[in-house]
Amino acid sequence: MLGADDNNKNDATTVKMLDDSCRIQLCESEKLEMEGPEKERKSQLCIEFDDLSYSIYHNGIKKTILRDVTGHFEPGKVTVIIGPSGAGKTTLLKIISGERWLNVDGTVAVNGVERNRGTFRKQMCYVPQQFALLPFLTTRETLYIAARLKLDVKRSEQMIARLIVNEIAESLGLSGCLDTLANRLSGGERKRLSIGVEMITKPSVFLLDEPTSGLDSAASNQLINVLHNMARTNCTVICAIHQPSSQMISQFDNIMVLDRGRCMYCGPKNEILNTYEYAGFTCPRFYNIAEFVLEVITEQRGGDLESLYKICRSEYEKPKSRHKHPKNEMDSETTCSKQKIERDDVYTFENNTKQKLSTWQQQKILLLRALICIKRDSTMTILRFSAHVIVALLLGAVFYNFGNDAQKVNSNIACLFFLLLFLFFANSMPAVQMFPTEAAVFLQEHLNNWYSLRSYYSIKILTDLPMQILCSSSFLLISYYVTGQPMESDRVLRAWSVCVLMTILGQTVGILTGSAFNTEIGVFLIPALSIPLLLFAGFFLKIGEMSIYLRPLSFMSFFRYGFEGMMQAIYGLDRPNLYCSEIYCYLHSPSAILSMMNMPTVSFYVILIILSCWIFCLHIIVYAVLCWKIYYARK
Structure with a gap:
């Protein structure tokens, strides 16, 4: 008996050791599977929404877009949202993504827990119907830079270029246009590229608005197959499609029908016809399901739509309990599995969160992208530089050798003022036309968590600076020499510093106007707001001759400080008397010229500080406007 007991104990000990060994190996295999780049497991996110309503006010009239929409999107499946134009498909996607939340009633839950917008947006990607791409990047460069911004910085460039970029390009049929600029791609290729840049991180939730618009049937089917492959990795894929074909609709797992903001069905695709038949709508054999459904909800087939709505809502409520967030596929009694289930239940999605790059790492990648775009946009760069050179030569021809002639002082002062005007408007107008595209x-x-505003705007300022200095320097040096201004290094340096600051100031005003308004309004606002400031610059009306009530407004004009800075640079610093070909010239003394213009009012270095403060304050306002646009877009 004792021997038998000992044997039983030994057997139990052996079984326990084998059990522990198996458990350890299972934990390690799960860990390796989680770490594998090709088999990365995601947290399964089941999205449930109850009684979603959304309204907007237009001209004081309330317009309801969504009315008590209830449904769910399951992980591992591809769901299609169909409905006529204006049914609310895009609005629903924006609400689910967290991009729109103002005036939204109802609840959105993820895995049974109320959604946290900030956390959820890190786990999803939303591809809008109109996706903006930088025009001077090729398909390869667009995918590569997106991968660098989204993926682990430790991954080698060769791995990103060869594995990720080529894999996505091949899966989306973009291999033949990898070296084609984005502005030369067809509409379908641009659509597929916009989807490809968001597929890089393999998000847990993928929302697409009209992903097949502009694609032929073969490309559409290829795209749906790619989305099915994503769904197999526990991704929740939702597509809003206006009217899918029979072949396309057969590739979706679930279907949701929207009509005038109401949900007319949400569930498995193979049960929709039974539900509609129960409501009195029978689909003919071999008929496109999507066309039949659209004909029903647009009242082309007759019948009671209110009854259909109630039946669909009732049928959805019955099995609603079985649509709760799914348990982990590897549900077992092991410690590793229990911990994994707990992580899913508390909605802490750490396994597949996008790699967070530091500000410096983001800036390096954005700098690379900006330099590529500047190099490719050679036409605009050449035109901008050429315009400064040509106008400088024209200015020199008109005011040739006026700088040291006492009889032509007034004309020379006009030349200095015109110089500042050109630098301001020649740099503000292109900026207001180009920046809205960059801002989009x-x-x-x-919003898709590529990089921070701080990283983007710092690189924007840095990459604009060389061209600003080059254009202003070439313009000043040519016009300064040809118009016969005094060739003294100190004076040239002072005039150059004022011109560079006015150039930066002009471009900053253009960026501000372009970021706050669209191009059409911006082109109107810059002259409309700048011309009043010109009145207080001290050229048309001297500061001392202004009304005492209007004089404080001159302190708000940056043209005043730029103009006075140029006057002090040219006629200050104890300059000797000007050349006079007549017996007597009233304005042959530089001090008399400055006195006639009621200058100086402030010292030259204070002028530089004031212009720098103007630039700094305008950049702060631009940054605040972009922050507001981000905040407003998330509403």
Whole structure:
């Protein structure tokens, strides 16, 4: 008996050791599976929403877009949202993504827990119908830079270029246009590229608005197959499609029908016809399901839509309990599995969160992208530089050798004032036309967690600076020499510093106007707001001759400080008397010229500080406007 007991104990000990060994190996295998780049397991996110309602006010009239929409999107499946134009498909996607939340009633839950917008947005990607791309990047460069911004910084460039970029390009049929600029891609290729840049991180939730628009049937089917492959990795895929074909609709797992803001069905695709037949709508054999459903909800087939709505809502409520967030597929009694289930239940999605790059790492990648775009946009760069050179030569021809002639002082002062005007408007107008496109790309990428505003705007300022200095320097040096201004290094340096600051100031005003308004309004606002400031610059009306009530307004004009800085640079610093070909010239003394213009009012270095403060304050306002745009877009 004792021997038998000992044997039983030994057997139990052996079984226990084998059990522990198996458990350890299972834990390690799960860990390796989680770490594998190709088999990265995601947290399964089941999205449930109850009684979602959304309204907007237009001209004081309330317009309801969504009315008590209830449904769910399951992980591991591809769900299609269909409905006529204006049914609320795009609005629903924006609400689910967290991009729109103002005036939204109802609840959105993820895995049974109320959604946290900040956390959820790190786990999802939303591809809008109109996706902005930088025009001077090729398909390869667009995918590569997106991968660098989204993935682990430790991954080698060769791995990103060869594995990730080529894999996505091949899966989306973009291999033949990898070296084509984005502005030369067809509409379908641009659509597939916009989807590809968001597929890089393999998000847990993938929302697409009209992903097949502009694609032929073969490309559409290829895209749906790619989305099915994503769904197999526990991704929740939702597509809003206006009217899918029979072949396309057969590839979706679940279907949701929207009509005038109401949900007319949400569930498995193979049960929708039974539900509609129960409501009195019978689909003919071999008929496109999507076309039949659209004909029903647009009242082309007759019948009671209110009854259909109630039946669909009732049928959805019955099995609602079985749509709760799924348990982990590897549900077992092991410690590793228990911990994994607990992590899913508390909605802490750490396994597949996008790699967070530091500000410096983001800036390096954005600098690379900006330099590529500047190099490719050679036409605009050459035109901008050429315009400064040509106008400088024209200015020199008109005011040739006026700088040291006492009889032509007034004309020379006009030349100095015109110089500042050209630098301001020649740099503000292009900026207001170009920046809205850049801002649209930034806003889209920032909302999808590519990089921070601080990284983007710092690189924007840095990359603009060389061209600003080059253009202003070439313009000043040519016009300064040809118009016969005094060739003294101190004077040239002072005039150059004022011109560079006015150039930066002009471009900053253009960026501010372009970020706050669209191009059409910005082109109107810059002259409309700048011309009043010109009145208080001290050229048309001297500061001392202004009304005492209007004089304080001159302190708000940056043109005043730029103009006075140029006057002090040219006629200050104890300059000797000007050349006079007549017996007597009243304005042959530089001090008399400054006295006639009621200058100086402040010292030259104070002028530089004031212009620098103007630039700094305008950049702060631009940054605040971009922050507001981000905040407003998330509403």
